[in-house]
Amino acid sequence: MKRLDKIVSFVGENKMVADIGSDHGITAIKIYEEKNPKKVIATDISAPSLQKLKDKLKHSGYEIETIVTDGLKNLPMDIEEAVISGMGANLIVNILRGNLDLSRSLEKIITSPNNSLEYYRRWLMDNGFTIINDEKIEDEGVLYDVVVIKYTGENTSYNSEYEYMYGKDNLANKNPYTIKEIEQEIARNHGILEKFSGIDSARITDRIEELKVKNQKLEELLCELKN
Template identity: 35%
Template sequence: MTNSIKLSKRLSKVASYLPEGALFADIGSDHAYLPCYVCLHDNTAKAIAGELNVGPYNSAVDTVNQHELSKVIEVRLGNGLQILNKGEVRQLVIAGIGGPLIKTILDEGIQKLDGVERIIAQPNIDAGNVRKWFYENGFTITNEAILEESGHIYEIVVADKNAAANPFEADDLEKQLLFGPLLLKEKTEVFFYKWKTEYEKLQRVIDQMNKATIKNDKKIQQFQKELKWMKEVLMNEK
């Protein structure tokens, strides 16, 4: 048995948003590394690790047993939030999958969110979809982070239930959902790098769509609007 786990930079940042004494679920737990790390560093924390498929489930069970944490971490096999009982956890982690899938998991399991005070989401793509879900379902974005690791850029969005603060400005809600209301204020070096790359990619997509025999004018207009926002943001680079 080893009493330490080394998390990736990405998962270490996710873990930092869990409070002391967390009672949380990690959906799609990837060998249960995150729950094990948290519970090894906080003997008052407890966790549920959820896995959809048998192979990852068995790997998670092995990790928990290896670290002698079976009394504080339960590994469950099932789809999304269906593994949870209502009111069973106070925090929820969903990391390492796409924003649209995170949104689907939250939509399909919304009845299981009673008692959940904080959701920590780390979408690999389309974080705007997750922000929009939070905005429409009574969760307030209280923290955001953007980081680079091994050539990939990751965004983390933390939302609390019925928090008093509102991170959104009165205008341009759609723009703030795309970039992140807090990231848009901080504008780190990684933030600018991400949106320079996204600007170039979107410009190429628009060029290709304009050459198509049958054009999707509505989609092109939306992309052009986003391209304009990106250009405005990039013009303010420090």
Template identity: 30%
Template structure:
């Protein structure tokens, strides 16, 4: 089985010989790939919807992996018991939803040795939540698939609330700046362009909210350019 670039990058971050939970498993591609490559021991594959879980079941049966997978229908980490798995993947959802999943099953999340998060949007809101709730960001990875760059955030609970030295690190993970991720310059460039497009869309309109939004976007552009200069 060949995974997409995004899914492969997520799979590569799972440690060897762990019991894994794949939350929002969809077709179960990551669990099947990891089990076929003998990287993990066992997996709990969960989804809130029956359709995706049925798709995962078919994939698991085709690969004769039914003895190594526990399929569970349910919401987020609530399908797990404390200490049942070592690591979890929560991928392909919005950053706010991922935050809610962690908050709703906080005791379970705290107990995990590692959580691999891949927000589709609102990664800044997710980072704010993580820092404020005592999670440590161990690493971050950028991966490009087609024309989009995805962010993967690897965390574990440390119990210590952290403050970022600059709010721009909610927008762009500090880890990808520090290690000069190969995609970071392109990623920052996309962020700058997004801000410019917002300004172009609302420029000429009146109102306090409009003015504040333009100021916010210009501030972000300035900070993003500073990050770009640092990486260069």
């Protein structure tokens, strides 16, 4: 599982780590097996989901603590790193807000939002979180983003809207999966334009022009990334 491998690769060795929204505990178990942690805490708002992890742990002998809680709430302040993945950006933001004292004290937070990346990056930078690593990957034909953050208290900003949309690191490194994402977006826009063809409506005409301008800019960006 490439996405899981990438997420766990960012976890530090010999750290106290919390896996937030752990569900069946796949990430927590991988951290325990590969990162020699001081301790792993697996949390979830769903007691039945965590019970499935508890059942696994009975047979494995792994010492992973399970806590039923909402996000980072009611967790010990000596946690050093956290993983928050497999959920939408809005939910991750709410989790960070839910215990700002802990969010701000963590050495590192490895996140993997599955939507609204532009909003997520803007929120982080407007609220004192620094993006340490930002990488797009592909796993079984699906594109994912892994965004590693740390609270520094510095409100920063990017230079272009595309850095918020696709990630500054991905553009700087000419990430092949970011190139693929932009190609897919251009293709989707072309598909919409074809559907709009022949429709006589002022609103549709405006939308057609908007999509044409957007695709032209994306084509220019794509050209830069491929050269």
